[in-house]
Amino acid sequence: MARKSPIFPGPRTARGAVLAVLLSNTDQAGAEPLRGRVTLAAIVKALKRKYNWPIETTSFPSNAADGRATWATVYSLPPEVIKAAMDARGRDWLRSSLAGRETD
Numbered sequence: 001m002a003r004k005s006p007i008f009p010g011p012r013t014a015r016g017a018v019l020a021v022l023l024s025n026t027d028q029a030g031a032e033p034l035r036g037r038v039t040l041a042a043i044v045k046a047l048k049r050k051y052n053w054p055i056e057t058t059s060f061p062s063n064a065a066d067g068r069a070t071w072a073t074v075y076s077l078p079p080e081v082i083k084a085a086m087d088a089r090g091r092d093w094l095r096s097s098l099a100g101r102e103t104d
Helices: 014-024 040-049 079-102
Strands: 056-063 069-076
Touching (some): 014 069, 014 079
16 A cells, blocks of 8 residues: 655644654754643654654653653654655745744
């Protein structure tokens, strides 16, 4: 079965903000925190299932600020997916996403 092409969500949505970070290949730790009750994991799940983005997940052991053991998760898109998306309409979409954040 052929893989469906990724779909771009609205650029000024939480899903759009997360996808913008993934496409721009910027550090997630520097990204603006998400507002509301939706978790990053839920947004990534929606981008994978509903919008067909092949987001990769890597988890590793870490320490919380209070010393407890926890897990850290990093989300990324393969370089070839980023290139294909940018060669499609990704550059324009990313510009509109970033421009929307400047006016908030």
